[in-house]
Amino acid sequence: MNNSDIYLYERKLHKYADYTVWLAFPGVNSFAMSSLGFLWIYKSIDEIEDVNVEILSSDKKTTKFMYEDVNLIGFSFTFDTDFLTIFSMLEKYSIPFKSNERDEKFPLIFAGGPVVSANPMPYKDFFDFFVIGDGEDINLNLVNLCKENKNKSKNEILEMLSKIDGIYVPSINNRPVKKLTQKLDKCVYTPIISENAFFKNTFIIELARGCSNRCGFCLASYLNLPFRYVPFDEIISKIELGLKYTNKIALLGAQISAHPKFEDIFNYINKKIESGMNIEMSVSSLRVDAIKPEIVKTLVACGQKNVTLAIEAGSERLRKVINKNLSEEQIFSAVKIAFENGLKGLKFYGMIGIPTETKEDIDELIKLVGEIKKLYKGFDISFGFSSFVPKPNTPFQWCGRENSKSIEQKAEYLKKEMHKLGIQISVSSIKWDYWQAVLSRGDDSFTQFLIDVYNLGGKLGAFKKSAIKNNINSDFYAYDNFPINTDLPWDFIEVSPGKDFLIKEHSRLLN
Numbered sequence: 001m002n003n004s005d006i007y008l009y010e011r012k013l014h015k016y017a018d019y020t021v022w023l024a025f026p027g028v029n030s031f032a033m034s035s036l037g038f039l040w041i042y043k044s045i046d047e048i049e050d051v052n053v054e055i056l057s058s059d060k061k062t063t064k065f066m067y068e069d070v071n072l073i074g075f076s077f078t079f080d081t082d083f084l085t086i087f088s089m090l091e092k093y094s095i096p097f098k099s100n101e102r103d104e105k106f107p108l109i110f111a112g113g114p115v116v117s118a119n120p121m122p123y124k125d126f127f128d129f130f131v132i133g134d135g136e137d138i139n140l141n142l143v144n145l146c147k148e149n150k151n152k153s154k155n156e157i158l159e160m161l162s163k164i165d166g167i168y169v170p171s172i173n174n175r176p177v178k179k180l181t182q183k184l185d186k187c188v189y190t191p192i193i194s195e196n197a198f199f200k201n202t203f204i205i206e207l208a209r210g211c212s213n214r215c216g217f218c219l220a221s222y223l224n225l226p227f228r229y230v231p232f233d234e235i236i237s238k239i240e241l242g243l244k245y246t247n248k249i250a251l252l253g254a255q256i257s258a259h260p261k262f263e264d265i266f267n268y269i270n271k272k273i274e275s276g277m278n279i280e281m282s283v284s285s286l287r288v289d290a291i292k293p294e295i296v297k298t299l300v301a302c303g304q305k306n307v308t309l310a311i312e313a314g315s316e317r318l319r320k321v322i323n324k325n326l327s328e329e330q331i332f333s334a335v336k337i338a339f340e341n342g343l344k345g346l347k348f349y350g351m352i353g354i355p356t357e358t359k360e361d362i363d364e365l366i367k368l369v370g371e372i373k374k375l376y377k378g379f380d381i382s383f384g385f386s387s388f389v390p391k392p393n394t395p396f397q398w399c400g401r402e403n404s405k406s407i408e409q410k411a412e413y414l415k416k417e418m419h420k421l422g423i424q425i426s427v428s429s430i431k432w433d434y435w436q437a438v439l440s441r442g443d444d445s446f447t448q449f450l451i452d453v454y455n456l457g458g459k460l461g462a463f464k465k466s467a468i469k470n471n472i473n474s475d476f477y478a479y480d481n482f483p484i485n486t487d488l489p490w491d492f493i494e495v496s497p498g499k500d501f502l503i504k505e506h507s508r509l510l511n
């Protein structure tokens with residue numbers, strides 16, 4: 001925290017608290033200060049009368065220097081490779097990585113976030129417990145429970161925690177764990193506006209959670225079903241709150257354009273701009289069918305020059321396979337509206353290596369982009385690609401990844417062809433995506449493998465060396481098609497649609 005940070009809630013500055021929580025972000029502080037869910041949980045803990053809470057990030061010093069001064073540490077776990085930064089943060093405070101090596105003098109340590117909500121098994125030996133699903137209410141409740149029972153032993157506290165829905169205690173739980181789904185009647189927004197945040201002085205506000213589109217590979221959709229949205233009046237009152245302190249607003253949500261009042265929200269902002277207010281507003285990404293003249297005009301008036309459109313797959317056939325029923329006609333219409341209403345360019349996002357993809361699908365994409373480029377000369381079109389990574393608790397969880405060599409060839413081909421068309425293209429690292437797939441479908445045999453990856457330096461070579469050393473058949477986790485009737489390590493996590501639903505979706509999309 002910094003002196004120039006603006007708090008949008010009333011802080012109790014001189015607490016007499018003898019219970020301390022570290023809320024830990026495995027990344028640099030500027031990212032922590034732009035992380036909406038993380039800051040929201042910080043605020044709710046900070047509001048507890050007799051608890052001290054401090055943000056811990058990879059590059060920030062805390063006021064307490066000894067783990068003995070801390071009672072509870074909660075880590076946010078958003079990316080598969082976050083374990084590397086988590087280990088380095090634990091090491092910095094001389095805290096053993098494995099929970100069974102931390103006796104009563106060490107704080108209880110837990111993790112929450114999409115990675116561990118979807119599959120906590122590779123990390124089960126490192127944390128005393130996990131929060132599965134939406135964390136707003138449960139984090140507050142668990143901090144209160146831990147604080148009220150701070151004189152009890154760790155095992156006694158864990159026993160109590162293990163009985164709560166949405167908490168998984170690896171040393172105790174042998175029952176299904178229900179993923180938590182938060183009602184969205186109130187807005188989650190950045191409760192601190194910071195000059196030091198990655199999105200400097202920006203008020204970020206969540207309009208909706210999840211996505212009803214249910215693309216077969218998409219964890220953001222399946223982990224957050226059902227799609228929920230915040231009531232219009234609540235959004236407007238929070239936008240007004242944010243505008244008291246800053247003119248920079250970011251609207252967040254995987255499918256914000258599905259909010260039934262999406263256009264009304266934009267009209268509201270537009271009226272303010274027309275009355276002379278200077279507002280800089282941005283959106284994370286938009287669905288192609290949300291590109292309408294009024295929406296684009298408002299974004300342009302708010303200073304946005306480019307918009308990201310996720311089309312995921314190159315051909316209409318492949319978009320049907322992933323459940324993204326988006327026609328070429330819709331894509332052309334979106335580009336025309338964007339071009340005619342003042343945007344300077346569009347960034348498309350796509351994925352390669354999607355199950356059943358062929359060279360014809362990629363050629364169709366190149367043809368599509370070529371035609372767009374020809375029609376709209378001077379319009380800045382760029383492409384960002386990543387490669388398919390099977391994610392637990394999605395209909396594509398059983399699908400193995402395409403061989404890295406073959407994906408790399410596709411990536412090279414795409415780069416060459418896009419280059420000929422004069423289009424900028426960026427592709428994620430295929431090698432890192434491979435290890436992401438290994439981690440994402442990993443299991444409880446990974447403990448020493450992960451420790452050795454860290455000790456060997458955490459780079460690509462370290463993953464390879466550690467896998468060999470620990471007899472981890474990484475190709476199995478990344479490439480194998482798992483039989484549908486096989487038991488999966490994460491089956492005990494109950495996400496809302498259920499495994500039978502995922503099986504039906506898998507068959508519907510891929511057969």
Ligand code: SF4
Nearest residue numbers: 211213214215218221
């Ligand atoms: S449209 Fe985007 S957010 Fe929604 S399910 Fe598909 S990939 Fe996920």
